[in-house]
Amino acid sequence: MTAADTQLQPRKKGLTRRQKRGLSRGIQYAVFVAAVIAFAVSADWGRLKNQFAQADIAGQMFPEVITLALKNTVLYTLSGFVVGLVLGMVIALMRLSSVGPYRWLAGIYIEIFRGLPALLIFIFIGVAVPLAFPGTEIIGGTYGKVALALGLVAAAYMAETIRAGIQAVPKGQLEAARSLGFSPARAMVSIIIPQAFRIILPPLTNELVLLFKDSSLVLFLGVTLEERELSKYGRDLASTTANSTPILVAGLCYLLVTIPLGFVVRRMEAKAQEAVK
């Protein structure tokens, strides 16, 4: 009798669920604190400070780091973005075309330029194009070259994003437009593309952040003093002062732009999520 009663209520062995959860959390915090302490103790802060955080060197960089370097970075990025957007749109439409060769060509373009490191494309633009077409000058000098190189890379990614955006617009939208008498082209321009852009605004902004960083590759085109952007400017100054503080400052300048942009992207994504609900 009594034996049967105790079997109905089996005795718990070891920790309860709540205790296990507490223990697991405790271990995670302990590992984190240990890692921070180990890092803080092992790094040579004095030397780091000497090499990366010289206030007077940082002070020397202003205002040029903003008025010249950051300005050029932004200029390169925006011009590349515009070229990429226009080219990407054309390639996306080609990819959706009913004409086979257009689709293949767009597919090949996307595969090639998505697969190549941006660095190689910069070298190609800087070296191969002048070789292949001697005497021709890419319009806009360095600015034109950067816009072209960045645009070529960005177009491949943007084409896929734009295509996905166009295909994400419900089929009924095109049907409604066509039944109202819109031609396919006019329906695309007036009805489909505006809706597609709403959908792809967050990924496009992400692409802008990527381009912003890739603009540092302009280094490999060879630029004049006036054409230097953040990375080149920081590196040049680092070698003249024999100190790495300019690198840190240049890095902070990048973050100054990319972090707010990332914030904007998350806001847009959250808003898009809400609109779906």
Add this chain to the structure above:
Amino acid sequence: MTVEASRPEIEVRGLHKSFGTNEVLKGIDLEIGQGEVVCVIGPSGSGKSTLLRCVNLLEEPTKGQVFVGGTELTDPDVDIDAVRRRIGMVFQQFNLFPHLTVTENLTLPQRRVLRRGKAQAAKVAAENLERVGLAEKADAYPASLSGGQQQRVAIARSLSMGPEVMLFDEPTSALDPELVGDVLAVMRMLAREGMTMMVVTHEMTFAREVADRVVFMDGGVIVEDGTPARVIGAPSHERTRHFLSRLLDPAMADVEENGGGDDS
């Protein structure tokens, strides 16, 4: 209602439509006179929506001819965009343009397709919003409207193009039951005004009261075609009777071996 015009407004001759190996329409012949209201009923998969979509060539017929207002739509050289301006279409899912306000939904097609001026487009839009009873929603976005309101805006959008014919593809099927009435009221008004209408619907009361003719389709063919009193009131085919009994009293239906309709 008497049909006075000699040539039919909509004429379908020997229409076939296949999706791959699945033949959805197996030879449809149908004429709809000017000012006539025809309701097309039938089980799901019977091809009634496909037939409607063939009338404005949203679906390309495999075989056969479609004429609207005397123009052959199935002619490969026809200016399809020009013909479609004369044919209004209302969809089950409304398909309003979500990035535009109600008024812009009505004015953009007029401006882009009919090349109307800004002021005229706005005037026509306001008139048609008034007709469907939604003048106060002119500046709202579609997402903020109820389904019934969205559908009435969609009807107003079609009307703004000044169509001679209106096609309705299950216009109330996506609506909550209490919103169906407002949409049907607008359609009844159009019918009274003499609009030529082809309506695919499950609303038997509407078909009985408003339609001049009811067409019953099953398995890709027209089984019965006649006045509502005949087709709904006293159907002569077993398939029609069977469909109507299931529709009017779904709770009484028996479990069937092949699940009823011919959805494949």
